[in-house]
Amino acid sequence: MQPAAATTERSTDIAATVVATMRQLGVLGLPRNYEIFYEALSGTNRELSLAVVSLSSRPTQDELDNIGRAFFAQNHGPGIVEHARDVIARELEEVAALLRSERSHIEKYGRILDETSNGLSGRSLLSQDLLQKIANAMAVATNSTIDHGKQIASTLSDKTAELESVKSKLEEYKRLADTDPLTQIWNRRAFDKEITRIYNSNKGILFNALILADIDRFKDINDRYGHPVGDKIIQIIAEIFQTSIRGDMFVARTGGEEFALIIEGASEDATYEIAERIRALIEQTPFTSSQTGMNYGTVTVSMGICMASEAEGPEDLYTKADRALYRSKVSGRNRVTKHSTMAGRAGKSWLLYKKD
Numbered sequence: 001m002q003p004a005a006a007t008t009e010r011s012t013d014i015a016a017t018v019v020a021t022m023r024q025l026g027v028l029g030l031p032r033n034y035e036i037f038y039e040a041l042s043g044t045n046r047e048l049s050l051a052v053v054s055l056s057s058r059p060t061q062d063e064l065d066n067i068g069r070a071f072f073a074q075n076h077g078p079g080i081v082e083h084a085r086d087v088i089a090r091e092l093e094e095v096a097a098l099l100r101s102e103r104s105h106i107e108k109y110g111r112i113l114d115e116t117s118n119g120l121s122g123r124s125l126l127s128q129d130l131l132q133k134i135a136n137a138m139a140v141a142t143n144s145t146i147d148h149g150k151q152i153a154s155t156l157s158d159k160t161a162e163l164e165s166v167k168s169k170l171e172e173y174k175r176l177a178d179t180d181p182l183t184q185i186w187n188r189r190a191f192d193k194e195i196t197r198i199y200n201s202n203k204g205i206l207f208n209a210l211i212l213a214d215i216d217r218f219k220d221i222n223d224r225y226g227h228p229v230g231d232k233i234i235q236i237i238a239e240i241f242q243t244s245i246r247g248d249m250f251v252a253r254t255g256g257e258e259f260a261l262i263i264e265g266a267s268e269d270a271t272y273e274i275a276e277r278i279r280a281l282i283e284q285t286p287f288t289s290s291q292t293g294m295n296y297g298t299v300t301v302s303m304g305i306c307m308a309s310e311a312e313g314p315e316d317l318y319t320k321a322d323r324a325l326y327r328s329k330v331s332g333r334n335r336v337t338k339h340s341t342m343a344g345r346a347g348k349s350w351l352l353y354k355k356d
Contacts, residue, residue, distance in 0.1 A: 017041055026058050032068050042228045071181055098152055182231055183238035186252035191260050194250050195314040208264050208308040209271040210321045215257035216300045216333040225296055233287055233299055240285065244278045268307050268338060275303045275336045283334060300334035310339060
């Protein structure tokens with residue numbers, strides 16, 4: 001185990017390396033650029049590190065912003081939405097112009113038909129030559145109208161594809177905005193929406209439960225081994241949570257070392273068994289460095305459970321599950337507590353949580 005001083009020294013080294021790397025590549029010292037290189041050089045996000053390595057020797061700000069939008073969407077949301085709005089407005093105006101052009105062309109074709117019809121009805125005798133000329137003129141007008149219609153249809157198809165692309169990018173942004181960048185599971189923003197959804201129907205109230213989990217003594221882990229190790233432990237635990245429940249169940253990282261699971265279609269006893277199985281699995285998982293082989297010791301989590309039917313709404317549900325989690329903490333940690341066993345205990349605010 002390394003003392004806190006060594007951790008501080010390591011963090012300082014990373015910061016110095018980030019600044020030196022940015023200076024070497026000619027990257028502007030913007031906070032959003034620093035965030036990219038810090039995450040890449042600390043090694044907590046492999047895909048981000050590969051994206052940075054693939055940059056040219058003199059990356060442009062556009063290239064860096066593309067990486068930022070891909071990995072830190074929550075910080076680039078306004079720009080993404082603004083760009084999408086501009087594209088949609090431009091495409092809609094161009095579609096409107098196309099439709100106006102088509103209308104004008106069809107009206108012109110209609111006038112030709114009217115004039116031809118009036119000319120024919122006003123003549124008692126028609127020569128073969130005149131009929132031939134009328135037929136040729138009508139054929140030209142009709143072919144022109146058909147060709148123009150095909151061109152409009154093709155252009156509208158292109159516009160539709162462009163708008164679909166914008167829609168796809170907005171959906172991807174929405175997904176990224178609801179995703180925790182470190183663990184790639186849902187984040188607090190997504191959790192707040194999901195826990196509110198429970199109380200939109202009686203079915204949701206009857207068949208949902210909330211599990212809150214918190215890594216025990218996580219501050220000690222960060223102080224002893226450094227934040228990169230702490231981040232890696234968070235990633236491993238997030239993967240355990242995600243792979244230990246059904247695919248249709250919800251798991252989110254709601255804070256630094258805090259997680260939430262919304263379990264649907266299970267009784268309180270079944271929910272407790274799920275939580276207890278995950279707790280035991282985390283306790284049994286070896287947390288070691290793949291590079292140095294260093295063993296970071298046993299990592300445990302404490303959990304609290306509350307059934308949705310026990311609460312009056314999303315905030316009350318969170319408060320009661322958090323109260324059960326707190327009981328697990330003060331009772332020795334590394335355990336699961338059901339709120340139903342805790343009659344008469346005062347709760348804490350949904351938005352405030354006492355750290356280890």
